[in-house]
Amino acid sequence: xxxxxxxxxxxxxxxxxxxxxxxxxxxxxxxxxxxxxxxxxxxxxxxxxxxxxxxxxxxxxxxxxxxxxxxxxxxxxxxxxxxxxxxxxxxxxxxxxxxxxxxxxxxxxxxxxxxxxxxxxxxxxxxxxxxxxxxxxxxxxxxxxxxxxxxxxxxxxxxxxxxxxxxxxxxxxxxxxxxxxxxxxxxxxxxxxxxxxxxxxxxxxxxxxxxxxxxxxxxxxxxxxxxxxxxxxxxxxxxxxxxxxxxxxxxxxxxxxxxxxxxxxxxxxxxxxxxxxxxxxxxxxxxxxxxxxxxxxxxxxxxxxxxxxxxxxxxxxxxxxxxxxxxxxxxxxxxxxxxxxxxxxxxxxxxxxxxxxxxxxxxxxxxxxxxxxxxxxxxxxxxxxxxxxxxx
Amino acid sequence: xxxxxxxxxxxxxxxxxxxxxxxxxxxxxxxxxxxxxxxxxxxxxxxxxxxxxxxxxxxxxxxxxxxxxxxxxxxxxxxxxxxxxxxxxxxxxxxxxxxxxxxxxxxxxxxxxxxxxxxxxxxxxxxxxxxxxxxxxxxxxxxxxxxxxxxxxxxxxxxxxxxxxxxxxxxxxxxxxxxxxxxxxxxxxxxxxxxxxxxxxxxxxxxxxxxxxxxxxxxxxxxxxxxxxxxxxxxxxxxxxxxxxxxxxxxxxxxxxxxxxxxxxxxxxxxxxxxxxxxxxxxxxxxxxxxxxxxxxxxxxxxxxxxxxxxxxxxxxxxxxxx
Numbered sequence: 001x002x003x004x005x006x007x008x009x010x011x012x013x014x015x016x017x018x019x020x021x022x023x024x025x026x027x028x029x030x031x032x033x034x035x036x037x038x039x040x041x042x043x044x045x046x047x048x049x050x051x052x053x054x055x056x057x058x059x060x061x062x063x064x065x066x067x068x069x070x071x072x073x074x075x076x077x078x079x080x081x082x083x084x085x086x087x088x089x090x091x092x093x094x095x096x097x098x099x100x101x102x103x104x105x106x107x108x109x110x111x112x113x114x115x116x117x118x119x120x121x122x123x124x125x126x127x128x129x130x131x132x133x134x135x136x137x138x139x140x141x142x143x144x145x146x147x148x149x150x151x152x153x154x155x156x157x158x159x160x161x162x163x164x165x166x167x168x169x170x171x172x173x174x175x176x177x178x179x180x181x182x183x184x185x186x187x188x189x190x191x192x193x194x195x196x197x198x199x200x201x202x203x204x205x206x207x208x209x210x211x212x213x214x215x216x217x218x219x220x221x222x223x224x225x226x227x228x229x230x231x232x233x234x235x236x237x238x239x240x241x242x243x244x245x246x247x248x249x250x251x252x253x254x255x256x257x258x259x260x261x262x263x264x265x266x267x268x269x270x271x272x273x274x275x276x277x278x279x280x281x282x283x284x285x286x287x288x289x290x291x292x293x294x295x296x297x298x299x300x301x302x303x304x305x306x307x308x309x310x311x312x313x314x315x316x317x318x319x320x321x322x323x324x325x326x327x328x329x330x331x332x333x334x335x336x337x338x339x340x341x342x343x344x345x346x347x348x349x350x351x352x353x354x355x356x357x358x359x360x361x362x363x364x365x366x367x368x369x370x371x372x373x374x375x376x377x378x379x380x381x382x383x384x385x386x387x388x389x390x391x392x
Numbered sequence: 393x394x395x396x397x398x399x400x401x402x403x404x405x406x407x408x409x410x411x412x413x414x415x416x417x418x419x420x421x422x423x424x425x426x427x428x429x430x431x432x433x434x435x436x437x438x439x440x441x442x443x444x445x446x447x448x449x450x451x452x453x454x455x456x457x458x459x460x461x462x463x464x465x466x467x468x469x470x471x472x473x474x475x476x477x478x479x480x481x482x483x484x485x486x487x488x489x490x491x492x493x494x495x496x497x498x499x500x501x502x503x504x505x506x507x508x509x510x511x512x513x514x515x516x517x518x519x520x521x522x523x524x525x526x527x528x529x530x531x532x533x534x535x536x537x538x539x540x541x542x543x544x545x546x547x548x549x550x551x552x553x554x555x556x557x558x559x560x561x562x563x564x565x566x567x568x569x570x571x572x573x574x575x576x577x578x579x580x581x582x583x584x585x586x587x588x589x590x591x592x593x594x595x596x597x598x599x600x601x602x603x604x605x606x607x608x609x610x611x612x613x614x615x616x617x618x619x620x621x622x623x624x625x626x627x628x629x630x631x632x633x634x635x636x637x638x639x640x641x642x643x644x645x646x647x648x649x650x651x652x653x654x655x656x657x658x659x660x661x662x663x664x665x666x667x668x669x670x671x672x673x674x675x676x677x678x679x680x681x682x683x684x685x686x687x688x689x690x691x692x693x694x695x696x697x698x699x700x701x702x703x704x705x706x707x708x709x710x711x712x713x714x715x
């Protein structure tokens with residue numbers, strides 16, 4: 001048991017901090033729309049041009065090939081520098097699609113897609129969930145019929161984040177019509193400009209349109225775009241999800257610590273209705289301190305899990321437990337800030353930069369539902385960590 | 393960097409677990425008069441060297457670190473070991489006089505813990521203890537209890553006797569150092585983590601065999617989900633305990649912050665997990681014959697030692713952690 005960073009780790013941190021100090025964009029990210037997507041591409045391009053893109057990607061595909069611990073250091077420095085949030089329109093490409101193509105893609109897929117993703121040239125979206133499936137991916141119905149050297153896709157996808165900005169989609173379809181549950185699925189790369197695709201944005205309670213329904217009407221996709229094998233899509237999808245649950249949320253976990261310190265600063269300067277500063281209220285102060293303790297413990301959990309994974313080479317089932325801890329803490333922080341800000345918390349027009357705390361409060365539900373709901377994460381914990389009996 | 397027990401650390405934890413399950417099993421607390429550590433048991437601990445794990449070899453100890461100290465007290469917590477085991481260990485680390493230290497390490501003299509309560513002190517530990525240890529943030533004091541009147545008080549926690557001491561004599565020894573407090577905080581946090589683990593183990597084992605409405609209760613989401621939440625709280629508290637133990641061992645400048653967080657997370661996990669354990673057991677959970685209430689009552693006592701909620705949260709607001 002030790003907390004020692006190597007000299008190389010410390011050197012890496014110093015270089016990252018130095019570079020970020022002068023390169024973090026001075027102007028804030030546009031609230032939404034194509035301008036926000038362009039901002040994300042530009043930031044990814046800048047990381048790429050300066051050799052900081054793809055910290056977890058293998059070196060042979062243009063990444064930095066860093067250990068889990070070095071990735072934690074990178075995300076800590078990003079949070080400290082208040083760099084653009086890493087969960088943005090490049091997230092699916094960087095955290096899912098790229099790693100999945102690296103793990104299961106053909107040489108042609110790798111040479112076409114990987115550098116485009118890494119340089120921010122293309123954005124991706126994820127076509128997994130469906131109107132009647134939710135977190136239960138084995139209930140997928142969108143159909144793919146093989147016709148010569150193409151697969152013809154018909155059906156609908158739901159909750160597709162950033163579909164309107166994406167160039168490509170990781171699409172999971174049922175290619176064996178009589179198949180059930182996890183069998184007969186295929187993971188395929190869908191070019192979003194293919195005829196027959198219709199995108200209908202879904203307005204959320206955040207007053208934005210970050211998710212869409214996507215409809216497919218005889219969409220012809222080359223079989224050469226299949227990642228993994230036809231009918232083996234579940235295995236490819238599990239590889240995709242393990243990237244998300246393993247390391248995809250590190251940035252959020254570490255950023256929470258910075259955010260609670262910002263909330264404490266806010267409580268020091270904000271007056272309550274009775275004229276006292278919010279920090280002078282015992283209830284507010286205790287809640288903020290307890291959330292800060294949770295954030296420090298979340299960092300210890302993250303370091304414990306990452307260094308274990310670095311040693312064994314296999315991500316354990318703790319990702320679900322960390323996501324539960326992080327989403328609960330995120331929500332608690334939003335709630336105490338709501339009390340600190342009083343009436344002004346209710347002023348909101350959907351602009352994330354103008355009303356960050358209110359936006360974060362609304363986002364806390366997105367966070368505890370997307371990527372597997374809290375209930376799904378509890379089921380995974382009950383099965384894989386505690387070994388409780390199953391009903392199904 | 394590696395944040396879990398490893399190599400020799402695992403062996404020491406296993407040895408401690410085996411020893412404590414045999415010498416001081418939690419089931420002892422179902423017998424009357426079981427609160428006090430007997431002279432025989434104290435000598436047994438002394439013979440095995442458990443009181444001096446973290447005492448330097450040149451002072452008659454094992455020369456191990458805060459990490460092994462934490463691993464040992466996690467096992468003590470799992471068996472609801474009494475607080476005077478912690479007081480005895482801390483006195484062994486704090487005592488300056490070599491002769492006195494040797495007697496404490498060997499378990500020939502008993503040490504109880506003194507905690508300030510208004511003008512008086514609470515004395516927690518076996519009635520035959522002839523030494524009392526009081527620990528504050530920057531200092532520790534060791535008192536002779538030989539001529540000190542101590543009025544017995546009823547104790548909710550069956551694992552410890554409680555007494556009240558109105559006045560104390562001049563201390564035998566007074567040590568100005570943060571180390572005793574740090575080892576005390578770490579030990580108490582570790583005991584609470586052990587309790588939180590024991591509570592989760594009890595309900596998970598039960599959920600695998602007990603059936604209601606024709607199914608194992610562990611297959612109902614009304615049981616599975618609270619169990620998952622228990623596991624999450626425990627994982628957070630245990631990860632922080634390891635971080636704090638390593639921070640003390642390596643004398644990191646932010647060790648005190650990580651100890652405060654570790655004690656807070658351990659308080660929360662132990663209180664919440666012992667609560668959920670009773671609830672999910674149903675009726676059997678509130679019986680005297682079950683161990684569930686022993687864990688809850690012990691957690692209530694330990695959560696007040698070496699940093700209760702108000703003190704810890706008051707300190708944490710302005711705290712800073714290092715890389």
